[in-house]
Amino acid sequence: MQLGRLKQINPRTVWESEDGEFTPWLAQADNLALLGEVIGLELELEATEKGVGPFRADILCKDTVSGDWVLIENQLRCTDHTHLGQLLTYAAGLRAATIVWIACPFTEEHRAALDWLNDITSSEFNFFGLEIELWQIGDSAIAPKFNVVCQPNEWTSTVRRTTGRTELTRAQKTQLKFWTAFRDYVEQSGAPFRPTKPLPQHWMSMAIGRSGFYLAAVASFFNSESGDFRSHEIRAELVAHDQYSKEYFDELYAQRDEIESELNYALVWHNPENARMCRIFIRDSVDLDDETSWEKLHEWLTVRLSDLWRVFRPRVMSLSITETGESA
Numbered sequence: 001m002q003l004g005r006l007k008q009i010n011p012r013t014v015w016e017s018e019d020g021e022f023t024p025w026l027a028q029a030d031n032l033a034l035l036g037e038v039i040g041l042e043l044e045l046e047a048t049e050k051g052v053g054p055f056r057a058d059i060l061c062k063d064t065v066s067g068d069w070v071l072i073e074n075q076l077r078c079t080d081h082t083h084l085g086q087l088l089t090y091a092a093g094l095r096a097a098t099i100v101w102i103a104c105p106f107t108e109e110h111r112a113a114l115d116w117l118n119d120i121t122s123s124e125f126n127f128f129g130l131e132i133e134l135w136q137i138g139d140s141a142i143a144p145k146f147n148v149v150c151q152p153n154e155w156t157s158t159v160r161r162t163t164g165r166t167e168l169t170r171a172q173k174t175q176l177k178f179w180t181a182f183r184d185y186v187e188q189s190g191a192p193f194r195p196t197k198p199l200p201q202h203w204m205s206m207a208i209g210r211s212g213f214y215l216a217a218v219a220s221f222f223n224s225e226s227g228d229f230r231s232h233e234i235r236a237e238l239v240a241h242d243q244y245s246k247e248y249f250d251e252l253y254a255q256r257d258e259i260e261s262e263l264n265y266a267l268v269w270h271n272p273e274n275a276r277m278c279r280i281f282i283r284d285s286v287d288l289d290d291e292t293s294w295e296k297l298h299e300w301l302t303v304r305l306s307d308l309w310r311v312f313r314p315r316v317m318s319l320s321i322t323e324t325g326e327s328a
Helices: 019-028 031-040 083-096 108-121 153-164 171-189 245-253 256-263 291-320
Strands: 006-010 043-052 055-063 069-074 096-102 126-137 143-150 203-206 213-222 230-241 268-270 278-286
Touching: 006 083, 019 031, 019 043, 031 043, 031 126, 031 143, 031 256, 043 083, 043 268, 055 083, 069 083, 108 126, 108 143, 108 213, 108 291, 153 230, 171 203, 171 213, 171 291, 213 291, 230 291, 245 256, 245 268, 245 278, 245 291, 256 291, 278 291
Parallel strands: 069 096, 096 126
Antiparallel strands: 006 126, 043 055, 055 069, 126 143, 203 213, 213 230, 230 278, 268 278
16 A cells, blocks of 8 residues: 655645635634634634724634634734734733634744633633644645644633632542543544533533534433432433523424424423523433443433434524514
């Protein structure tokens, strides 16, 4: 077998300008998806060359799960102080939660600056440094590759965000272990959704393709059906959480018979009067302390979440709200 050789291509031979060529390329859905895979987010484009006072940020996106803003600042040269200043100015003006700086290459000084920002800021804010590379084999199409050179300290931010202390409780240790194994199971199953980073908490969220909605897997030591902690439960959920969640819920609820017929099982439709967040889910009572049962629980969650993805995703993507706040 004759094998080809990888050849690295200078990005500036492909994109002559950052604002005229590289930013429009990166803003395309497929390329944002590639970037999102690297940093673990599903990105929805909001704007390119977004105005921030007299300045313009390269790309502004939304994290479709959390609804937080994601700022992307890019350059086709070595990192410099000017772009670092722009990054912080734009992030402050846009109130971005995730800040991504793309360059080629990163200096050690600017890598250290982002590491320092991750250390001193709260876990609500995340700074990523990525280097863009282009590769080719023979006369093949040129392939882009994003290399992470700095990112948030996952363990420190996880503990700080979920507990406010450096030690996890027994339940949190179990949940972190459960979700870590679940993510491995999902990645090997070929499921249509992608799990997020495992955290020591009772849920794991997954993007469904539109901001304001997400899928959630729940593994709770509280059983909502019995109302106590004597047994546990798992749930597969569709969650609506933005300002139009009630209107969206009503439109989906109007299709309840059709939806449950497609799924071949009933769902719980939870629309609390005094809360914005609405949930549509299926649940089961389990014993989370029995690790020998976890593979079956992971299978149950994966199958149910795949069902919800299949049935709800096209409906969610077609929902619309008029200027009066009514579903259209």
